[in-house]
Amino acid sequence: MLDVRRMQVLRAVVTSGSVTAAAANLGYTPSAVSQQVAALEKQAGTALLERVGRGVQPTAAGRLLTEHAAVISKNIAEAETALADLREGRTGRLAIRYFATAGATLVAPALAALRRTHPGVKVDLKLIDPQDPLPEVKQGRADLAVVVQPVDRPRDGVRLVHLLDDPYNAVLPKGHRLAAQRVIDLADLADEAWVGSEWPGPCLDVVLNACGAAGFSPGFVVESEDYATAQGFVAAGLGISLIPRTALGSRHPGVVVRRVRGPEPVRGIHAAVRETSLPQPALRALLDALREAAAQ
Template identity: 50%
Template sequence: MAAAAERLSYTPSAVSQHLAALEREAGVRLLERVGRGVRPTAAGRLLAEQGDAVIDRLAAAEAALADLRTGRAGLLRMRFFATAGASFVPPALAIFRGRHPDAELDLAMQEPPDSVHAVRAGEADIAIAVEPVAGSPERDNGLCWTQLLDDEYFAILPANHPLVDRGDVALADLAQEQWVDTEPQPSPCSEILTSSFAAAGFSPQVIVATDDYPTTQGMVAAGLGISLVPLLALDRPHPGVVVRRLRSNPPIRRILAVVRAGAQDEPFVRTITEALRTVADSHVLRTPSRA
């Protein structure tokens, strides 16, 4: 007992008290007297053996937590929609990978608001989302929203359309046209377009609906109608279409990064959010050359 106390820098009395408390918790004797000394009972030997394993696992857990806390290891789960995934998300992920080379990535395309619901449910760490025109009902205290960029919608017309010589056009000028609907399903983007059409005083006559921007451009190029497409989806305009800016309050979809409130300071979330903002700030959105 004296030797154990000396090794632990305790007094013999303190060691005795700790052992007595441990025996009370275990409900069995852990030491027995042998002559002038003591030796462990079978229960004492068992507890000592298990104690080593517990200490080793605690040390491993502390090391793993330290890696997670400092961003040396862990998992980032990210959800994004297609045009974001084809434009500014990849360079942001490259920045993230450079700062956290050992991190695991769980990446998947998912449309808002489903991606936002995934963040709220703890199934994803960050989502790239679109804010509806009047402000999202999803924006509550359970989530943290960071604006990345405003993505303007442009009109795309067949190359032989009478309005291509006018330059910029007003949305109201297109009221009598036939339309290719790019947002047939309810979504934040469809809300933005519906609101813009209503403000221009008409409801579009839809000839064909598609949820794929390249397909939309192909339909327009074939002369089936005209459409509105966000600039992020116009990096390579179809050779058979002409792109025109809309005058006076064009539809704009506001793109945001969404994380759970309180998670924005976690190393992985902080790094990817900063990377997304950096890329978005430097992402020059130019009017397509096919004009």
């Protein structure tokens, strides 16, 4: 196998025209340069230089290896530049997973900010079910996932970075007996027909746990598992619902929205990242942008 370092010594000899000049340029002794060329000739199985007057010139094999040495030098320089760009966050790729209501409120403005500061970073963005996206991060398929997750859950090398607390509001049909109240006690909804808006998982758990703390279990008569559809069912008079505030940007004209207390159901939204990925500049920039979007 040819030695790349010896090929670079050969290139120095060929471009400078003599062993002595190459030695001066490289900071070697002429003897060390000659030894390196001799060792490379042994590896190549043929002569690489021939004497011409007081200098040397390459043989056909020497010219061939010199040309390849130039290509190798160029590739190494490009690799070093690419590595520096990646290390400094100027290039690279981030795989991001998010759930629907986090898309418009958090992910979209955060990605716009990331594009301004790190335009060379490519983003692989995928919408996923919020039930349990942590395996995507744990197994390296995603660099970051926006999740709804209890902070005390074991995470196996995954850090949860808190972004925002998202309270649930009561969504009532217009004309409902409680519509005139600005804030509704959760227990006052115990005997209502309920419209489900959540998939089984941490979001639904937030609602069920709050209702349990208020002393009842909600009686679901319709399961929509979609916030817009849930509002439509409520507007039609089929029941009431609890929907997180971030999902109420577009409200159905046939409903009213009221705060809830005693207790107020709140889902915590976090960014899940692998501990080993945190040093990446682009990932840190994305986390900062998500925090800024959450603060807005």
